[in-house]
Amino acid sequence: MELDERAVLKRVFNYMILILLAVVILAPFFIGIWTSFLPTMDIAKGNLFGTNVSLDNYVAAFTRTPILRYLANTVVIATITMFAQLLFCSMSAYAFVFLKFRFRKTFFTLLLITMMLPFEAEIIPNFATVKQMGLLDNYAALIIPFLTSAFGTFMLRQSFLQTPAELKEASDIEGLNHFQFYWHIVLPYNKISMITLGAYSFLGAWNQYLWPMLTTFSNNSRVIQNGLKQLQSEETFNDWGMIQASAAIIVIPTIIVLFIGQHYFKSGMNEGAVK
Amino acid sequence: MLKTSTTDVVSEKKAATTQRHGFRLNAKDNYYASIFLGPSLLVLGLFVFYPMLKTLYISLFLTNTLGKTTVYVGLSNYAKLISSPDFISSMGVTLFYVAAVTVLTVGLGLLLANLASQKLPGIGIFRTLYSVTMGVSVSVAAIFWLFIFNPSTGFFALLSNALNLPVVNWLTNPTSAMWAVIITTVWMNLGFTFLILLGAIQSVPNTLYEAADVEGASPRFQFFNITIPMISPTLFFVSTITIIGSFKSFGLIDLITKGGPTNATNMLVYRIYKDAFYSGNYAKSSAEAIILTIIIAFFTLLQFKFLEKKVNY
Numbered sequence: 001m002e003l004d005e006r007a008v009l010k011r012v013f014n015y016m017i018l019i020l021l022a023v024v025i026l027a028p029f030f031i032g033i034w035t036s037f038l039p040t041m042d043i044a045k046g047n048l049f050g051t052n053v054s055l056d057n058y059v060a061a062f063t064r065t066p067i068l069r070y071l072a073n074t075v076v077i078a079t080i081t082m083f084a085q086l087l088f089c090s091m092s093a094y095a096f097v098f099l100k101f102r103f104r105k106t107f108f109t110l111l112l113i114t115m116m117l118p119f120e121a122e123i124i125p126n127f128a129t130v131k132q133m134g135l136l137d138n139y140a141a142l143i144i145p146f147l148t149s150a151f152g153t154f155m156l157r158q159s160f161l162q163t164p165a166e167l168k169e170a171s172d173i174e175g176l177n178h179f180q181f182y183w184h185i186v187l188p189y190n191k192i193s194m195i196t197l198g199a200y201s202f203l204g205a206w207n208q209y210l211w212p213m214l215t216t217f218s219n220n221s222r223v224i225q226n227g228l229k230q231l232q233s234e235e236t237f238n239d240w241g242m243i244q245a246s247a248a249i250i251v252i253p254t255i256i257v258l259f260i261g262q263h264y265f266k267s268g269m270n271e272g273a274v275k
Numbered sequence: 276m277l278k279t280s281t282t283d284v285v286s287e288k289k290a291a292t293t294q295r296h297g298f299r300l301n302a303k304d305n306y307y308a309s310i311f312l313g314p315s316l317l318v319l320g321l322f323v324f325y326p327m328l329k330t331l332y333i334s335l336f337l338t339n340t341l342g343k344t345t346v347y348v349g350l351s352n353y354a355k356l357i358s359s360p361d362f363i364s365s366m367g368v369t370l371f372y373v374a375a376v377t378v379l380t381v382g383l384g385l386l387l388a389n390l391a392s393q394k395l396p397g398i399g400i401f402r403t404l405y406s407v408t409m410g411v412s413v414s415v416a417a418i419f420w421l422f423i424f425n426p427s428t429g430f431f432a433l434l435s436n437a438l439n440l441p442v443v444n445w446l447t448n449p450t451s452a453m454w455a456v457i458i459t460t461v462w463m464n465l466g467f468t469f470l471i472l473l474g475a476i477q478s479v480p481n482t483l484y485e486a487a488d489v490e491g492a493s494p495r496f497q498f499f500n501i502t503i504p505m506i507s508p509t510l511f512f513v514s515t516i517t518i519i520g521s522f523k524s525f526g527l528i529d530l531i532t533k534g535g536p537t538n539a540t541n542m543l544v545y546r547i548y549k550d551a552f553y554s555g556n557y558a559k560s561s562a563e564a565i566i567l568t569i570i571i572a573f574f575t576l577l578q579f580k581f582l583e584k585k586v587n588y
Contacts, residue, residue, distance in 0.1 A: 101308030121564035125326035209526035
């Protein structure tokens with residue numbers, strides 16, 4: 001009897017801690033999303049518990065700011081980057097796993113070296129390159145440097161290595177060439193790693209900040225991260241309600257995507273990293 | 276010409292002997308490889324290798340305002356950096372930030388993961404909630420937290436008012452501005468770190484805990500003597516990932532403090548950007564970029580070495 005009571009108390013205590021931590025972690029969201037429904041006047045007066053709740057800030061964000069344009073730019077760029085990385089990373093991973101070509105070791109070492117080089121340290125020559133190509137303030141400037149990724153290649157290689165040898169033998173007997181084996185067997189077999197990489201490259205492109213800040217300067221090509229900064233610096237703390245609404249507009253879809261893709265993220269991460 | 280033909284013979288011989296083991300070096304594979312690998316090599320060459328070498332090259336010269344190299348100066352750009360109190364303080368700020376972010380991210384992530392690994396009804400909801408910040412990008416995180424830190428209308432200010440405490444102007448004081456950036460970074464990192472550590476804790480064999488329970492070991496003892504050692508590879512992994520990520524921090528700094536006040540948050544990548552794109556001092560910026568590269572390469576290499584030991588494939 002006594003033991004049961006202690007177990008119940010312990011359980012209640014555990015739940016209290018779990019809830020408390022959840023509240024702390026989610027507080028910035030709650031505050032942000034709650035204030036996005038309040039009139040800016042109330043926010044400015046520090047009246048955060050007003051009852052004038054409305055969608056006015058959202059309407060303002062959609063009608064008075066180019067946020068939809070920023071979103072569209074970002075979705076297009078992130079989608080193209082994702083498909084390009086899926087294609088090119090899987091192709092190069094395939095080469096490293098299934099082709100015994102000359103200098104394979106050398107190229108693989110180069111790939112590993114590539115993973116050590118931070119893009120942030122290369123912005124000066126890269127800026128010069130895209131400028132020379134005439135791509136400044138153009139979607140292409142945000143896509144071309146990220147058509148492939150060393151990390152993505154490495155991650156898919158780890159996954160491809162686990163493709164059963166029997167599949168290769170069977171397809172050799174069937175007379176499949178490398179293109180057919182790659183497209184019809186290897187890619188479907190490694191679907192989960194592909195989805196994981198897709199999610200990573202999409203989110204990676206979505207979260208780019210420094211590079212688009214350097215290479216885009218008009219609303220025609222500005223992406224959402226820099227767009228939010230633009231809104232925030234233009235409005236300079238005047239219209240907090242609308243700024244919070246813009247932030248909410250951006251964060252809600254990503255969180256939904258994340259919840260759907262969470263399972264894949266975890267499995268992919270374990271594959272690419274530590275078993 | 277002669278040399279290549281002999282190597283061809285050698286490699287063909289090698290191919291013949293290794294054929295039995297499924298290893299074959301042949302011309303056909305070379306052809307396929309050029310197609311499969313070509314596009315990636317081209318992009319990586321143009322946007323990773325070439326710019327790295329170019330940055331290294333620029334860092335050995337003086338540059339004019341257009342970024343053209345003028346006089347070869349050897350390592351003197353680096354010597355100037357190392358003897359500049361400005362740069363040293365910037366490195367100090369960066370190291371402090373990286374250390375604080377890493378300790379807090381991994382520490383809190385571990386705490387959350389350990390709590391959420393309990394087998395309780397409804398625990399799945401908490402797992403989802405704790406990983407939610409994974410979906411937050413820099414600009415959104417910055418806006419949420421800027422509002423919280425805002426001295427006139429912000430949440431902390433209101434809280435201080437309500438409790439009759441003095442209102443801190445978070446972003447104008449060097450120490451608190453740094454903490455504002457650290458807190459925001461840790462918050463952003465937490466979801467990802469939590470998820471990875473949770474996965475590791477869940478894969479610790481249950482029999483170990485059962486055996487410990489039989490021995491009457493306390494939960495605290497089990498945490499430090501079973502959980503921590505068992506997940507140490509993952510702890511190492513998330514630590515190096517966090518270290519690398521925080522050395523490269525840029526967005527939050529640009530959005531929250533712009534390196535200020537009085538350079539209190541002027542970290543390495545922000546300097547690289549400012550020196551090149553504001554001051555037009557491309558040589559200095561390139562030398563800083565090379566220093567960043569050395570740091571990142573070191574930690575990535577550490578990660579590789581460790582993975583090599585731990586992962587069997």
